[in-house]
Amino acid sequence: MKSGSKLERILEAGHFAFTGELGPPRGANIEAIRKKAEPLKGVVDSVNITDNQTAVVRMSSWAASLLALQEGLEPNYQMVCRDRNRLAMQADILGAYAMGIRNMLCLSGDHQQFGDHPQCKGVFDIDSMQLIQTVSTMREEGKFLNGQEIDDPPRMFIGAAANPFAEPFEWRVYRLAKKINAGADFIQTQCIYNMEKMREWVKRARDMGLTEKVYILAGITPMKSLGMARYMKSKVPGMDVPDEIINRLKGVEKKKQGKEGIALACEQIQEFKEMEGISGIHLMAIEWEHRVPEIAEQAGMLPRPEV
Amino acid sequence: MIVAKRKPFDEIKSLIQGYKKILVVGCGTCVAVCLTGGEKEVGVLAAELKLSQKSESEPADFDEATVQRQCDREFLDELDDIVPEYDALLSMACGAGIQFLAERFPDTPVFPAVDTTFIGVNQDVGWYEERCKACGSCVLGMTAGICPVTMCAKSLFNGPCGGTNNGSCEIHKDQPCAWQMIYERLARQGRLDKIIAICPANDWRNQKPQTLIQPGYEERYGSAK
Numbered sequence: 147m148k149s150g151s152k153l154e155r156i157l158e159a160g161h162f163a164f165t166g167e168l169g170p171p172r173g174a175n176i177e178a179i180r181k182k183a184e185p186l187k188g189v190v191d192s193v194n195i196t197d198n199q200t201a202v203v204r205m206s207s208w209a210a211s212l213l214a215l216q217e218g219l220e221p222n223y224q225m226v227c228r229d230r231n232r233l234a235m236q237a238d239i240l241g242a243y244a245m246g247i248r249n250m251l252c253l254s255g256d257h258q259q260f261g262d263h264p265q266c267k268g269v270f271d272i273d274s275m276q277l278i279q280t281v282s283t284m285r286e287e288g289k290f291l292n293g294q295e296i297d298d299p300p301r302m303f304i305g306a307a308a309n310p311f312a313e314p315f316e317w318r319v320y321r322l323a324k325k326i327n328a329g330a331d332f333i334q335t336q337c338i339y340n341m342e343k344m345r346e347w348v349k350r351a352r353d354m355g356l357t358e359k360v361y362i363l364a365g366i367t368p369m370k371s372l373g374m375a376r377y378m379k380s381k382v383p384g385m386d387v388p389d390e391i392i393n394r395l396k397g398v399e400k401k402k403q404g405k406e407g408i409a410l411a412c413e414q415i416q417e418f419k420e421m422e423g424i425s426g427i428h429l430m431a432i433e434w435e436h437r438v439p440e441i442a443e444q445a446g447m448l449p450r451p452e453v
Numbered sequence: 454m455i456v457a458k459r460k461p462f463d464e465i466k467s468l469i470q471g472y473k474k475i476l477v478v479g480c481g482t483c484v485a486v487c488l489t490g491g492e493k494e495v496g497v498l499a500a501e502l503k504l505s506q507k508s509e510s511e512p513a514d515f516d517e518a519t520v521q522r523q524c525d526r527e528f529l530d531e532l533d534d535i536v537p538e539y540d541a542l543l544s545m546a547c548g549a550g551i552q553f554l555a556e557r558f559p560d561t562p563v564f565p566a567v568d569t570t571f572i573g574v575n576q577d578v579g580w581y582e583e584r585c586k587a588c589g590s591c592v593l594g595m596t597a598g599i600c601p602v603t604m605c606a607k608s609l610f611n612g613p614c615g616g617t618n619n620g621s622c623e624i625h626k627d628q629p630c631a632w633q634m635i636y637e638r639l640a641r642q643g644r645l646d647k648i649i650a651i652c653p654a655n656d657w658r659n660q661k662p663q664t665l666i667q668p669g670y671e672e673r674y675g676s677a678k
Contacts, residue, residue, distance in 0.1 A: 228607070232654065254614050257606050259624050268607065275611035276654045291654060309615030314636050317613075320649065324611060328651050336615055383616040383623035 148285065148331060149303035151248035152220045153192040155453040156426075157332065157361045162419055163426025164447045165222060165334070165363060166190035166438055169199055170210035179210055182435045183217040189442050190219070190429070191450060192249055194334070197224040201261025208242045215246055222305060223247045226255025231271035232280070232291055239281060243300030251305035251334060252277040275328050278306050282329020306330035308362075310347035311340060311386035319350045326360045333360055334428040337367040337378070340386040341414065348423045357423030364418045367430045368441060369407035372396055408441055415445040454483040454574075455547040456581045457490060457567040459498070465543070466505060468564040472513060472541035477502070477566070478532070478554060479519030480546035487581050490545030490567055492519040498545065498566060523550030529557050536561055589658025595647050597638035602655075604631035610652040 147154060156163050166186050171178040186193055193214055197207035204210075211221035223242050225235060239250070254274040258266050272280065272291075280291050281304050288299040306325040310318055322333065338344045344364070351357050369375045372395040379387035391410065398406045411429075418424045427447070431438050442448050459465075469475055477499045485491025499515045506512035518535065520528040523546035532554075536542065541562045544551040548569040555563035571583035586603045592610070593600060602608045606624045612632030616623030622630050639645050666674050 254607050254609060256616070257624050259606075270608045271657070272654045273607070273609040273611050274614075275651055279651060280654075307615060312613065312615045312617045313619060313630075313633060314613075317636055317645075320645075321611075321613075324649070324651055383618040 149248045149301045151192070151303045152453065153222065153249050154303040154331070156191050156451060159451070159453050161426075161451045161453070162447075163191050163361070163363060164189075164442065164450065165192045165194060165426065165428045166435070167194040167196065167428070167430045167432075168210070168214060168219075168435060169196045169433070170205035170207065172202065172204050174205060176213060179205075179213045180217060183214055183219055185436045185439050187218055188450060189439050189448065191426075192220040192222045194222040194224055194251060194428070194430075197226045197253070197255070198229055198261070199256075201228065201256045201258045201263070203262060208238055208245075208247065211242065211247050212245055220249065221247055222249040222251050224251045224253060225277065226253045227270050227273055227277055228255035228258060228268050231269050235272070235277065236280065236284070236290055239284065239300050239302065240296075243302060248301075248303055249305060250281055250302045251307065252281060252330075253307055274306065275324060278304060278325055278328040278330050286329070304329055304331045306333055307336065308333045309336035309384050310338070310344055311336060312384045315343075315347075318347060319354055319356065322351060322360075323354060323356055326356060330360055332425075333362045335362065335365040336384060337365045337430060338414065339378075339391050340388050341417065342388075343386060345421070348421060352423045361425035362423060363426040363428040364414070364421075364424050365428045365430060366411050366414055367432060368411040368434070368437075369395060369403070370434060371400070371403045371407070375407075408437070408444065411441060412445040415447070419446075454486055454572070455549075455569060456487045456571050456573045456583070457484050457545075457547050457569045459489055459494070459545075459567050460565065462501065462505075465498070465564075465566050466502070468566075469502075469513070469541055469543060472562070473511065474514045474516075474539045475502075475541045475543055476516050476518055476536065476539040477543045478523065478545065479517070480523040480544075480550050481519055481521045482524075484545060484547055484550075484567065485519075486575070488579055490547075492517075495519050495545055498543075523547075524553050526553075526557075529554065532557070587659055588655065589663065590656045592652070592655075595652065596635045597642065597644070597647075599631055599635045599638065601631055601635065604629075604634070610655060611648075 168182050195207045195211040207224050211223045214221040252274050258268045281302050283289055284299050285301045288296050308322050375392050375395050378385050395403050415427055477495050479490050479492055479495035495517045499517045502515050522528045536558050543564050543566050544554050545566045551565050572585040573581045573583045576582055588602050606622050613630055617630040620633050622628040
């Protein structure tokens with residue numbers, strides 16, 4: 147075991163993993179976290195705690211991760227490169243590990259221009275690849291980025307993101323390979339809607355032997371409405387929403403679109419369960435945490451295995 | 454070259470508020486080439502400032518002087534005799550030139566009339582684009598001559614990120630994705646192997662004031678440094 151986290155144990159045992167997401171509040175509101183955490187208990191194996199998501203100030207991801215931990219959830223602590231330099235990052239990793247956090251997701255982060263403080267200085271001292279390598283070196287060699295020894299090194303289960311749909315498509319599997327070489331243990335992908343392209347990406351990863359080296363969790367975000375689908379298609383960079391998804395939502399009356407979005411997500415999950423090289427699902431039910439149990443139930447993800 | 458942009462007129466006016474005899478000092482090098490702070494622009498600014506004084510009860514006086522390079526001591530010599538006649542200097546040079554002017558005349562307040570913006574290239578007359586952040590550790594050999602520190606909004610060394618959007622950066626559709634360009638040019642040159650390996654964390658050598666002494670001059674300046 148690298149970290150001994152529940153997520154790692156589930157994946158190591160060959161179970162099909164199921165992770166969720168919880169966005170910290172824009173304030174010190176503990177109740178808001180508890181409310182979002184409640185429906186996820188016993189439903190997901192681990193929950194991603196986002197780090198100033200979309201470059202908007204929120205409660206720090208390590209603090210919200212600890213609150214999730216207190217609630218009985220296993221956090222997957224997200225860390226972006228936008229807001230802190232290598233000193234702060236390594237310090238936070240030590241602190242998070244000391245307080246019982248065992249999973250991390252290493253990201254570059256959305257550009258600050260999209261957030262609520264667009265004038266701020268983006269740090270980007272290191273990039274996501276270098277962050278993965280840093281967390282891995284801390285665990286595997288017991289050393290900081292500068293090569294100095296760590297007194298009791300943090301042993302994190304290391305996650306990374308992949309976007310199978312961003313250009314250049316041919317390069318995406320090579321970048322995945324770079325993340326694996328950097329030390330990623332598991333991958334959570336961007337929200338998938340274009341299944342054809344996803345199949346091709348997974349095939350290429352398989353052909354390169356990458357799926358033997360890393361656990362890939364397919365990213366699923368159920369569409370809540372036609373409006374959301376249109377927004378994701380036109381406004382969110384790196385998102386690939388085929389017309390068939392739009393048309394399918396268009397085909398049902400407005401108040402049934404959410405139900406249709408969930409049905410669509412469940413169909414995707416069914417396919418991923420059968421897909422060679424996919425080890426689980428990462429469900430990003432954005433501001434829809436309370437619907438996660440019904441999605442999990444409908445997708446046949448319950449009960450979760452005990453490991 | 455170093456590219457600068459003239460400050461908004463009202464800001465310039467408020468900076469020199471209260472001074473009565475002001476010398477507008479231009480620079481004949483980078484800022485002249487980018488049409489911001491050369492002799493011609495000094496003339497325009499001085500004329501605008503004079504015009505704006507018309508309604509004042511005690512209008513300020515403005516004179517003009519443009520030296521070849523404000524960042525070079527030898528060209529500042531010519532100002533020595535005239536600066537004492539003024540109670541403030543308004544410099545149109547880059548940040549380096551403004552500071553060198555202020556260092557030369559420590560008894561006279563010096564104000565910036567421009568914002569120094571970037572090290573860039575001349576795309577066409579009046580059109581300049583940034584190309585270098587002077588990070589101090591150049592990786593252009595690995596990245597097909599395209600700077601990821603400058604041209605990628607997240608300064609990624611192992612891009613492209615997931616926000617690349619049909620060849621554009623996620624921050625704006627008119628901003629090309631640097632890593633898409635790096636990928637394409639390396640592919641064209643058959644050198645994609647250059648970005649297969651993980652590029653390690655950068656050594657940010659621009660985090661403190663820097664000095665360069667060329668080989669052969671160490672002895673001459675060694676003690677001064």
